[in-house]
Amino acid sequence: MAPVFSPDIIARVKEETDIVEVVRRTVALKPAGSVLKGLCPFHSEKTPSFIVTPARQRYHCFGCATGGDVITFVMETEGLTFPEAVEILARPLDIDLSSWLQEDEGEGERRAFHRANETATRLWSEALWEDSSGQSARDYLTKRGFTAKVLRDFDVGWAPAGSQWLGEQLQQNGVDAELAQAADLVRRGDHGTFAYFRRRIIFPIRSISRQVTGFGGRVIDTSEPKYLNSADSTYFSKGKLLYGFDASRMSIAREKTAILVEGYLDLLALVQAGIPNVVATCGTAFTIDQARLVRRGAPGVLLVFDGDKAGLKAAVRSADVALREGLEPRIVRLPAGEDPASLLANQGVAAMTQALRAAEGYIPLLKALADERGGGREVSERAVRQALSTVVGMKDPLRREYLLQETGEVFGLGKEILQAALAGVRREQPRFRRKTEAPERGPALEMTPPEPSAQPGGDRRRLKYGVPLQRGRIEADLFRHVLGDDSGEAARAFLADRGDLVLSTPAAQQLATEIAAWAAVDKPGGQTPQAYVEQCWNQTGDAGYRGFVSSILHKEDFPERTEFVKATTDILQRLLQAPRGRDAVRAEAQGSGGQEV
Ligand SMILES: [Zn+2]
Incomplete structure (x- = not known):
C-alpha cells in the first residue's frame, strides 16, 4: 500500500x-x-x-x-x-x-519488506568486498573489466555458498526468518529454510524511489540457470521494473533515448564506459509496462541485442512492443557472439558507439532479416505480415500511417495492396486491437466512455474518439462554471439538479464525484470547490482525469459578473434534455471541428 x-x-x-x-x-x-x-x-x-x-x-x-x-x-x-x-x-x-x-498497516509491512532487502543488500556487498568467499567473484568481475567504482555504485554483492549463511546473518541483523521468507530471501524446503541465492553475484533491483524491491543473481561459472530473480510479490514485479532506471532516468530524459540491454552486467559495462542512459530488463522479455516506463522518460529506445538468431527474434518482438506503446525503437545488432559487456571489453567504447550509431529502424530490420533468409517470396511475405500486425496494434493514427508507408517503400508494395492486407490482419487480431485502442493517457475525450446501458442521458452514437465530442464540450463548460464559482452555489445547484445524469467520460464522472465530496465537507469559511478539487487531483493516478481538470482550470478567467448558478443550471438542462435524433447527432458531428475541451 x-x-x-x-x-x-x-x-x-x-x-x-x-x-x-x-x-x-x-x-x-x-x-x-x-x-x-x-x-x-x-x-x-x-x-x-x-x-x-x-x-x-x-x-x-x-x-x-x-x-x-x-x-x-x-x-x-x-x-x-x-x-x-x-x-x-x-x-x-x-x-x-x-x-x-x-501510517497504516500495509505501510508497515512495506517498510519491513524494504528493510529486509536493504539489510540483505549490505550483507551481500560486504561478502563481496570483505569476505574470503567473495574472492572468486571479485576475480571474475575484475577479469571482465569491471571497476570497484561501478560495482559499488550499483551495490553489487556476492551470495556465499552456504545455505544457512544469509538466514543467520539476517537474524543477527534484526530480520527474522518470517520476514526473510516473505521477502523471498530464504525459502522453506523439506529440511528447513535455505538461502534462495547461493554462489551468485547479486544485483539489487531498485524501484524508481530507490528502494530495493528484489534481486537478480548471476552465476560465475557454467552452472544453470545462469540468472535467478526474486519471485514476484506484492512489492516486486519483474515485468514492471527496469534494472538501473532509478539511476538512469535523468540521463534518459536528457538524451531523449533509453538504451535497453538484456543483462545486468551489460548495463554496468555501458555505465562504466560513460554511456549512462541505459536500462536492463530483469530477465524478462520487454513488456508493455516496461515500454510505458521508458515512454514516460523518453520518446526513443535503442534495443541492443545479440546478433544471433535468438537475439534478433527478441529484438523484433521488443520493437513491436515499443511501437505499440508509442516509442520510436531502433535496433542495434551486435556482432554474433558478443553482448554489450563483451564488446566493450574486447573492442572498446569506439566499437560500441559505432554499433549504437548504426542502429536500424524496425521495417529496415525486418527487410534485412528477410533478405538474409534468402529474400524469397515466402519470407518477405512473412516479414510484411509482421510489420502490418505491428501497424494494427499502434495507437497513434499518424505513426500508424507512417509505418505503413515505410513498409510499402521498403518492401516495394503499393498502398492499395497494403491497405487490403491490413484489413486482413486486422480481422485476425480483433481481440488485440480492442485492447490497445483504449489509450492509457491523453486527452480526456479519448477516455473510454461508460457502457451505453449505464448512460440513460448519453448519446447512442460514438464519434471519432468514442465519445460524442460536442457533449464533452458542454460538460466541460458545465464544470467550468461549477468550479468558477467560489461561493459554491453553482456546485450545490449542480448537485441538486443533476438527477440521474451520467456524464460521458470517466474523467467527468470522477470530477462530479469530487464535487459531491466537497459538498459533504463544506462549511462556512471552508475551501472553495476549486481549491478542494485542486488539493488532490493528482493523487488519482489517472492522467485522463488530470488532463480534464487541467483543461477546465485553464479557462477560469470569467468576466466578473458571470452568473455561475444560472449558467450551470442552463447547461445542465441542455444535457438532461439533449435530443437523441439522427439530425442532432449529425449536427453535432458537423459542428465540432476540433477536439478542444
Ligand atoms: Zn502536449
Missing part, C-alpha cells in the same frame, strides 16, 4: 517548490506575457503549445490536453507515483516526511 501524506504536507511541498524551476529541468521555457511557453514534453510538436503559469503554479498543454501542478509534472516526466514525486520534491526542502506520514 502506498504511503498517504496529509494535505498539509502536500500543500507545503507545492508552496515551497517553484514549478518554473522544476519544469525548466526538462523543458526550455520562454516568457510570453504572464506565462511561459515551451515545447510539450508529453507529445511531440514543433511549435510550443505547452504553457506554465507561475501565478497559479500550474502547467497545461493545448496540444494534448495534459496539465497539472508541480507534483503532477514530476510524476509524468519521471514516471513516478504520487508519493514518490512528493518524496523527491520534499527532499531539497528539508521536510521530514516520516512525521507527516499517515
Whole structure:
C-alpha cells in the first residue's frame, strides 16, 4: 500500500517548490506575457503549445490536453507515483516526511519488506568486498573489466555458498526468518529454510524511489540457470521494473533515448564506459509496462541485442512492443557472439558507439532479416505480415500511417495492396486491437466512455474518439462554471439538479464525484470547490482525469459578473434534455471541428 501524506504536507511541498524551476529541468521555457511557453514534453510538436503559469503554479498543454501542478509534472516526466514525486520534491526542502506520514498497516509491512532487502543488500556487498568467499567473484568481475567504482555504485554483492549463511546473518541483523521468507530471501524446503541465492553475484533491483524491491543473481561459472530473480510479490514485479532506471532516468530524459540491454552486467559495462542512459530488463522479455516506463522518460529506445538468431527474434518482438506503446525503437545488432559487456571489453567504447550509431529502424530490420533468409517470396511475405500486425496494434493514427508507408517503400508494395492486407490482419487480431485502442493517457475525450446501458442521458452514437465530442464540450463548460464559482452555489445547484445524469467520460464522472465530496465537507469559511478539487487531483493516478481538470482550470478567467448558478443550471438542462435524433447527432458531428475541451 502506498504511503498517504496529509494535505498539509502536500500543500507545503507545492508552496515551497517553484514549478518554473522544476519544469525548466526538462523543458526550455520562454516568457510570453504572464506565462511561459515551451515545447510539450508529453507529445511531440514543433511549435510550443505547452504553457506554465507561475501565478497559479500550474502547467497545461493545448496540444494534448495534459496539465497539472508541480507534483503532477514530476510524476509524468519521471514516471513516478504520487508519493514518490512528493518524496523527491520534499527532499531539497528539508521536510521530514516520516512525521507527516499517515501510517497504516500495509505501510508497515512495506517498510519491513524494504528493510529486509536493504539489510540483505549490505550483507551481500560486504561478502563481496570483505569476505574470503567473495574472492572468486571479485576475480571474475575484475577479469571482465569491471571497476570497484561501478560495482559499488550499483551495490553489487556476492551470495556465499552456504545455505544457512544469509538466514543467520539476517537474524543477527534484526530480520527474522518470517520476514526473510516473505521477502523471498530464504525459502522453506523439506529440511528447513535455505538461502534462495547461493554462489551468485547479486544485483539489487531498485524501484524508481530507490528502494530495493528484489534481486537478480548471476552465476560465475557454467552452472544453470545462469540468472535467478526474486519471485514476484506484492512489492516486486519483474515485468514492471527496469534494472538501473532509478539511476538512469535523468540521463534518459536528457538524451531523449533509453538504451535497453538484456543483462545486468551489460548495463554496468555501458555505465562504466560513460554511456549512462541505459536500462536492463530483469530477465524478462520487454513488456508493455516496461515500454510505458521508458515512454514516460523518453520518446526513443535503442534495443541492443545479440546478433544471433535468438537475439534478433527478441529484438523484433521488443520493437513491436515499443511501437505499440508509442516509442520510436531502433535496433542495434551486435556482432554474433558478443553482448554489450563483451564488446566493450574486447573492442572498446569506439566499437560500441559505432554499433549504437548504426542502429536500424524496425521495417529496415525486418527487410534485412528477410533478405538474409534468402529474400524469397515466402519470407518477405512473412516479414510484411509482421510489420502490418505491428501497424494494427499502434495507437497513434499518424505513426500508424507512417509505418505503413515505410513498409510499402521498403518492401516495394503499393498502398492499395497494403491497405487490403491490413484489413486482413486486422480481422485476425480483433481481440488485440480492442485492447490497445483504449489509450492509457491523453486527452480526456479519448477516455473510454461508460457502457451505453449505464448512460440513460448519453448519446447512442460514438464519434471519432468514442465519445460524442460536442457533449464533452458542454460538460466541460458545465464544470467550468461549477468550479468558477467560489461561493459554491453553482456546485450545490449542480448537485441538486443533476438527477440521474451520467456524464460521458470517466474523467467527468470522477470530477462530479469530487464535487459531491466537497459538498459533504463544506462549511462556512471552508475551501472553495476549486481549491478542494485542486488539493488532490493528482493523487488519482489517472492522467485522463488530470488532463480534464487541467483543461477546465485553464479557462477560469470569467468576466466578473458571470452568473455561475444560472449558467450551470442552463447547461445542465441542455444535457438532461439533449435530443437523441439522427439530425442532432449529425449536427453535432458537423459542428465540432476540433477536439478542444
Ligand atoms: Zn502536449
